[in-house]
Amino acid sequence: MLYSRTIETPIGEILACAAEDGICLLMFTDSPDLNSELEKLQEAYQSPIQEQTHAHLDLLEKQLKAYFEGAGQTFSVPLCPAGTDFQQKVWRQLQRIGYGKTISYKEQAQALGDLKALRAVASANGANKIPIIIPCHRVVGAKGSLTGYSGGLWRKRFLLDLESAQHKMEFI
Numbered sequence: 001m002l003y004s005r006t007i008e009t010p011i012g013e014i015l016a017c018a019a020e021d022g023i024c025l026l027m028f029t030d031s032p033d034l035n036s037e038l039e040k041l042q043e044a045y046q047s048p049i050q051e052q053t054h055a056h057l058d059l060l061e062k063q064l065k066a067y068f069e070g071a072g073q074t075f076s077v078p079l080c081p082a083g084t085d086f087q088q089k090v091w092r093q094l095q096r097i098g099y100g101k102t103i104s105y106k107e108q109a110q111a112l113g114d115l116k117a118l119r120a121v122a123s124a125n126g127a128n129k130i131p132i133i134i135p136c137h138r139v140v141g142a143k144g145s146l147t148g149y150s151g152g153l154w155r156k157r158f159l160l161d162l163e164s165a166q167h168k169m170e171f172i
Contacts, residue, residue, distance in 0.1 A: 002047045003054035007061050010068050011155045017041060017049060018056035022078030026060075026130045028151045037129060044082055064132070070162070073099040075133045083127060090124035097138040100163040105147075108139055126150065132159065 004017045006029065015034065017025035025041055027034050042048060059077045066072030081091055093112055097103055103111070105125075109118045125136045126148060137159045141147040149156035 002041065002045050002049040003057055004049045004051050005053070005057045005061065007064060009064060011151070011158050014064075016057055016060055018054050018060070019045060019080055021080040023056055023060055023130055023133065024080050024082060026133060028155070031150065033150075041082075060133075067132070068162070070165070073163075077133065079130055079133060081128070081130050081134065083124070086120065087124040087127055090121055091128055091130075091134045094125070094128070094134050094136055094139070097135055102138050102140045102144065102160065104142055104144075105139055106142070122148075135159075138163075 002017055002019055002024070004015060007014045007016055011028075013029040015025070015027050015029050015038075016023060017038075024045075025037060027037060031037075038049060056077055060075075063072055063075050063077055067075070081088070083091065089112065090108075093108065096111075105118055105122050106115065108125075109115050109121045112121060125139055128134050128136045128150075131137065131150060137149055137156045140160075146153050146156055
């Protein structure tokens with residue numbers, strides 16, 4: 001069974017979907033790919049999506065609220081992202097990037113042990129269907145330039161600014 005909920009955030013509405021194992025999708029409702037991603041999800045789980053409450057969605061909403069208020073820097077909500085073994089490896093590495101920190105795509109490929117996989121790493125980041133929680137927004141281009149983000153670069157900038165401001169406050 002798949003469950004869904006629309007969550008209001010300062011950067012727009014997000015549709016969250018959960019399976020019994022955890023959150024499996026988090027997409028901005030204005031995404032042009034939303035309907036096709038929902039169809040893929042339903043096919044993968046062989047289940048319709050029910051707009052109904054679930055413990056994973058309750059926890060996600062609570063943790064997103066804390067995150068956007070600057071009171072939460074980590075997420076403990078269970079996740080079950082669908083992807084290849086390589087994508088899963090890339091997404092686990094993304095979750096190790098500290099709050100308020102950024103790395104380049106090159107640094108990410110190096111951390112994964114294969115600088116030649118730079119394009120594959122960038123592609124895996126782009127395939128992440130649970131942004132914010134799996135923080136692909138923390139990966140930037142060379143010299144800190146903002147590059148690709150499924151929710152739009154303005155959202156990526158907002159998230160980086162939010163984390164940067166909170167990170168700086170910790171040391172004051």
